[in-house]
Amino acid sequence: MGNSTCLAGDAKLPYCRGCGHGLVVRQLSRALEALNLPPRSMVLTTDIGCVGLADSLFPYLHTVHTTHGRSTAMATGMALAEAVLPATGLKPIVMIGDGGAMIGLLHLVHAAQLNVDITVLVHNNFLFGMTGGQHSAFTPLDWITSTTPEGNRVPPLDLLSLLRMAHAGFLARQFATDSNLGEVIADAIAFPGFSLVEILEICTGYGGLKSEARSQLKTEAPSFPRKRESTGSALRDVVKRQGYSLGRIEAEPPRPSFGTIYRQQIESRNPVPENPSFHSPISSFQFPVSRSQDSKRLHIVIAGTAGEIVQSSAALLCRAALSVGLYSTQKNDNPVTQGSGFSLSEICLSPQPIEYTGMERVDVVIAASQEGWNELQANGTLSQLTSSTLLLLDAELEISHPTGRLIRQPFRRDATPKRAALAAIAFWLGMEPVVPSVAWDAVLASLPVERREDVSAALKVGQDLASRGGACAA
């Protein structure tokens, strides 16, 4: 009791008489019996459709009945979890129809790519049986269904070829009536990685009929034809017309699953060093702001060109401010693309915690490139300028006459374009020591060694320009 992986002994199958689904569950039961796996090491993950009725037939397996098409994705999640759990050898078996395979196609593709250890049994009867025989992406050409009254005109998907391209390791196509189906399913379950068996069936309720056959029937049988005479010949006909291969098809050579690779990766990792902690603030420092309205806050906009280290330079300013006990907020902006066009940062500095992070005025504008300046024009920043706004612009910029205290310096020329933004920041702080120069020492000490040289070089250019008396307004 409780240890059987098989169909319940007294199971009355819920499927229509003659439906291939009944054959599949019996063959699955045979396969599980042959594999002799503990029942709790398997989870039957069923999709929406008649195929979803399989849950109750296997009373000792875990069963998860999902939403339409998502059975593969949920099973993938369950299998992935194995990588960080004590290994249980859990094997999800997905029972899905052709409709589920269509709506959940991406989940099948990704499961194959990840090579998660799951087995998918696609019950392909070429249409939606439970909802009344509508056609699917797998319906053969010319088939008449309730939604293709003149015959299907869209060529069906070849699932196995598609998944082969997605690097699936085990792929097979069988008829539900195949006597060896159980062995193929057992092989698929035993396969360590993603395996899929596409099982071809004819829906006994709505099995399709080719349009020419229907026209023959038209005179004598005006009602919608519901059954085929012979499912065997219908299936053989589909396979022939679509050029499908049968049995196990050539697939990728065995490779480790994503979970296996992941487990190895985390096991071989060195312990992570803690984030370098940021030294205590210099508490004696007084925030020397006086010119802005509320005298408690400074709003700085730093604009430049993407790829020229604008936002990272702004972040260094925030770090410097933090090291002297100031609060800061930083917001970055750039176009849809990350590596072209403008790049900009809005910074707020305050000796008190900052609640509202927007700018109702601008105190300092730093523009390190033409693209940055143009963006400030486009985004309305320049319309916020007042006569007390400090404008610190690169000497090369072409500008009209903006409001504010204008200073132009050759940051790009002297420091290089990639150091221009930081040089300009250092220039500003040389001129208005909002943050004392000792703060830069703290910033440098917190940086990885390989970045320090670049940063000090940029800072030096800015500080030198400031000390050479460039601080007079242009």
Added chain:
Amino acid sequence: MVAEGALAAGCRFFAGYPITPASEIYEVMMHELVARGGLALSAPDEISSLCYCVGASLRGLKAMTATSGPGWALMSETVQYALMTETPVVIALVQRLGPSTGGATQGAQGDIFLAEFSTSGGYTIPVFAPSNAAECHELTQQAFNWSERLRSPVVLLSDKEVGMTTEPVEETALAKLVPVERTFVDAEAAIAAYDVSRVEDIPGFAPVGGGVKVTATGSAHDRQGRLRKPSPEVVDMLVHLQRKVEAHAAEMALVRSDLDPDASCLLISYGITARAAREAVRLLRNEGFPISFLQLQTLFPVPAEALHWAAAGIRTVFVAEENLTGQYRTVLAHLLNGKRLLGINKIGSMISPCEIVRAIRRAGGTIPRGDWPCTHSSDEAVRPSRKAGV
């Protein structure tokens, strides 16, 4: 800080898909969760992200994903599945300007309805709304704890301005909550999957792969978890999904209040706008205008008791939020009968403290009740979005 909060709460599984302004959470989890022995991976779409999380949670792992409005739209099917199967999962929803692709780099608080009212049947999904980095850290832990306790999906609702603004946090001041672990059922016990003696009880959890057979389904089910047509027992289970959340509403109600006993006005806000509201309150008080302030950190279940407490003796209630129609104000309306309820609303950029002050001054107690649906004016004109993107 959402990612840090998730790690502090014991998150062990993350699946993500890039989307501004939630990508940073995804990137941090890909580094940090991996470094700490959990599993973080990239999914091929947001439907898969949440399905992977639900699958992992069914095996007992605490799981999270992060997205924005467009991604949430794709997830709503699986949110409901998690709700129906009572599978804990946390979704960090970082709002941006909608509808559709909207403004990827513009903040907004326009997804209140989307987050809360997207289940068939209208079930309460707990929603927490942080307003700054430290609250992201704390409320993410709350989200995990309540998700585990209630066996429910929980939403952490921030926005671009909260999620993508860099600000310092005092490490020692960060809230460190005791992580709540879901109650695993005894492997020997042969119990029903959703065995609850009262509808508001929360059933014990059995992981897929464990010794107790799991029967999970997104379909209406009986106590055993078996798909069934509606019967009194099945209806009980459907009622249970709602009552178990409602029963903890008072415990889940997180607010920050700053009340003035002399005030006849109460300003309510949440998320990013609560920061401007707090400054506005300071400015108004400096002018000698008495006003009370209530920041809601729990949006759903609606913290009704806290609201009644804060609104006692108040004649006019303002709700400031960065959306067009006053979504949360609409939610509160029926709880504030007999009071004048006014909205301070705007889209396209953050509502500033001055705008709130102006709106409150303008309302000034002279306008008859019902004549002030919101405070759009020319100086609060909507700035058009210049950008689109993933």
